[in-house]
Amino acid sequence: MAGPAKCSLAMVVIMIAASGSYAQVSPYHREIRDLKATVLDLKGLPSDLNSAVFDLSAKADGLTAQHGGLSVRQDATTVRVSMTGDVLFDFDKADIQSAAEPTLMDIARLITSVPAGTIIIEGHTDSKGSAQYNKELSLQRASAVMQWLVKHGADKARLSVEGLGDSRPIEPNTKNGADNPQGRALNRRVEFVFPKR
Numbered sequence: 193m194a195g196p197a198k199c200s201l202a203m204v205v206i207m208i209a210a211s212g213s214y215a216q217v218s219p220y221h222r223e224i225r226d227l228k229a230t231v232l233d234l235k236g237l238p239s240d241l242n243s244a245v246f247d248l249s250a251k252a253d254g255l256t257a258q259h260g261g262l263s264v265r266q267d268a269t270t271v272r273v274s275m276t277g278d279v280l281f282d283f284d285k286a287d288i289q290s291a292a293e294p295t296l297m298d299i300a301r302l303i304t305s306v307p308a309g310t311i312i313i314e315g316h317t318d319s320k321g322s323a324q325y326n327k328e329l330s331l332q333r334a335s336a337v338m339q340w341l342v343k344h345g346a347d348k349a350r351l352s353v354e355g356l357g358d359s360r361p362i363e364p365n366t367k368n369g370a371d372n373p374q375g376r377a378l379n380r381r382v383e384f385v386f387p388k389r
Contacts, residue, residue, distance in 0.1 A: 248386055251302055259295040270385050273299065274362075277317070277333065277380030286332035288340055296337070299384060300344045303351075309387040312352045313338050316383065318376035319358040319365040331355025337382050 261279035315330030363375035
């Protein structure tokens, strides 16, 4: 009987040792499960970003439906809300017209609804006048819009201004050598450039 007892005792020792090694593995299994959850969370991140971009685009489109003189363009990295300069300013001036204030108020709300990133306010002109004069006027206009937005609740630290003059027309200023008033009117604008990420 001594032989079977020794054998049983050896089996018990082996089982205890084996169960101890399984107990050591289980923390690793927990860590792997935690890592899998983290990977799944990261995989969900782009869809969250896409929904934020979709929300920004939808809000911008909603503004264009409410206000004349606004349009929206998008590319891979930005959403651009464009406001015609004729709605904002008198000819050759940088003082904001009171008729533009309801639209600017909605743009201020859009800016505050975007949680992060710098919004660039770009001033643009048509091609009448010298390039230097147009650049200065466009900067004055972009700065006037930024000051108005800050006065009405936008965070100045998140705003940046650029005066681009007539360097980036969206329509021709002339057609077939003749003046193009419609194209020039569209080129006189302020654009609010929202980052997509």
